[in-house]
Amino acid sequence: KNQVEQSPQSLIILEGKNCTLQCNYTVSPFSNLRWYKQDTGRGPVSLTIMTFSENTKSNGRYTATLDADTKQSSLHITASQLSDSASYICVVSAGGSARQLTFGSGTQLTVLP
Amino acid sequence: GAVVSQHPSRVICKSGTSVKIECRSLDFQATTMFWYRQFPKQSLMLMATSNEGSKATYEQGVEKDKFLINHASLTLSTLTVTSAHPEDSSFYICSASRQQSNYGYTFGSGTRLTVV
Numbered sequence: 001k002n003q004v005e006q007s008p009q010s011l012i013i014l015e016g017k018n019c020t021l022q023c024n025y026t027v028s029p030f031s032n033l034r035w036y037k038q039d040t041g042r043g044p045v046s047l048t049i050m051t052f053s054e055n056t057k058s059n060g061r062y063t064a065t066l067d068a069d070t071k072q073s074s075l076h077i078t079a080s081q082l083s084d085s086a087s088y089i090c091v092v093s094a095g096g097s098a099r100q101l102t103f104g105s106g107t108q109l110t111v112l113p
Numbered sequence: 114g115a116v117v118s119q120h121p122s123r124v125i126c127k128s129g130t131s132v133k134i135e136c137r138s139l140d141f142q143a144t145t146m147f148w149y150r151q152f153p154k155q156s157l158m159l160m161a162t163s164n165e166g167s168k169a170t171y172e173q174g175v176e177k178d179k180f181l182i183n184h185a186s187l188t189l190s191t192l193t194v195t196s197a198h199p200e201d202s203s204f205y206i207c208s209a210s211r212q213q214s215n216y217g218y219t220f221g222s223g224t225r226l227t228v229v
Binding site for chain 2: 099103
């Protein structure tokens with residue numbers, strides 16, 4: 001069964017600090033891995049999408065890494081801001097259909113002033 | 114970019130009534146849209162795939178008669194929760210992908226349904 005596990009479940013950091021969120025997956029076949037940011041009461045917003053051949057991808061202060069051999073990904077947030085407080089969801093795709101997406105349960109990040 | 118609009122953002126209804134949620138792709142055509150349900154602190158769960166001009170495909174365990182899906186045009190899909198009960202209270206999210214795109218799924222902003 002395809003699974004995506006994220007850690008930690010929740011994280012509290014002070015504004016300005018960096019943090020790293022983890023995603024381990026057992027999805028086969030592998031097509032791509034996506035990180036989404038979901039604010040409370042809102043739909044997920046895409047941060048990065050990486051295919052098998054990509055090791056890292058950045059989007060502003062967000063940098064995602066992918067190790068396809070160990071089936072691990074991380075999302076690094078630099079110089080955190082209060083607006084970074086949200087749930088960060090790792091989603092792994094096994095193909096081109098939404099039915100082939102496996103969602104992680106997310107990491108709830110809280111940035112305190 | 115790809116924009117998906119979902120309406121309403123919040124709705125409160127009485128038990129036994131029906132509620133319609135709209136999902137629109139604003140700047141692209143979507144032959145397929147997807148409906149998800151999300152409980153607090155849990156992952157999104159795919160409910161059904163909405164196909165333009167044909168019947169929706171429901172995931173196992175989702176009642177097709179309770180969650181009616183209509184995809185009448187390339188830019189609009191609707192989810193109707195019929196005879197709503199308190200246990201239907203949840204966060205419903207739609208998503209759509211540009212045609213011929215394997216990567217980008219854009220999500221709507223979600224609808225918080227509360228059945229009282």
